[in-house]
Amino acid sequence: MLDIFLFIATFVFMEFVAWSNHKYVMHGFLWSWHKDHHVNDLKKIKEEYNGKFKFEKNDRFFVIYALPAIVLMIIGFNINNLHLVSIAVGITFYGFIYFLFHEVLYHKRLKFKLLQNSTFSYFNAIVKAHLAHHQPKNAKDFDNYGLLIFRLEYFKN
Numbered sequence: 001m002l003d004i005f006l007f008i009a010t011f012v013f014m015e016f017v018a019w020s021n022h023k024y025v026m027h028g029f030l031w032s033w034h035k036d037h038h039v040n041d042l043k044k045i046k047e048e049y050n051g052k053f054k055f056e057k058n059d060r061f062f063v064i065y066a067l068p069a070i071v072l073m074i075i076g077f078n079i080n081n082l083h084l085v086s087i088a089v090g091i092t093f094y095g096f097i098y099f100l101f102h103e104v105l106y107h108k109r110l111k112f113k114l115l116q117n118s119t120f121s122y123f124n125a126i127v128k129a130h131l132a133h134h135q136p137k138n139a140k141d142f143d144n145y146g147l148l149i150f151r152l153e154y155f156k157n
């Protein structure tokens with residue numbers, strides 16, 4: 001039971017980690033890595049990848065976020081501590097959801113029609129909220145650093 005709680009708590013906490021890192025690290029001192037993710041913001045957003053998969057410098061963050069989960073998993077299995085494994089699985093699951101919603105649903109870096117053609121209102125709201133992040137009025141003015149949690153206004157049509 002505690003392990004299920006740890007898994008859920010870790011998942012929710014990761015949204016906070018993602019939001020704060022995106023806002024203060026990626027748009028802060030590591031802007032040089034994140035910049036290429038925003039390079040097309042002034043052009044039309046949907047043409048960004050043209051269906052061809054390209055690596056961005058920004059993808060380095062996936063490796064960085066995967067490291068604590070891998071380390072926790074190795075330690076957890078080695079000392080037989082299921083709590084650590086639950087936290088590691090929570091981080092990994094958040095990373096997977098982030099990949100699915102950010103890279104696949106929104107940026108369409110991979111094709112997945114079932115997700116991309118879905119009319120589920122929460123998915124539409126995620127897309128609108130992230131679109132707002134990719135429409136800065138100037139180089140400093142970005143909105144919506146989170147992914148799964150955003151203002152309710154994005155649910156409106």
Ligand SMILES: [Zn+2]
Pocket residue numbers: 022026027034037038133142
């Ligand atoms: Zn950004």
Ligand SMILES: [Zn+2]
Pocket residue numbers: 037102107130134
């Ligand atoms: Zn994006």
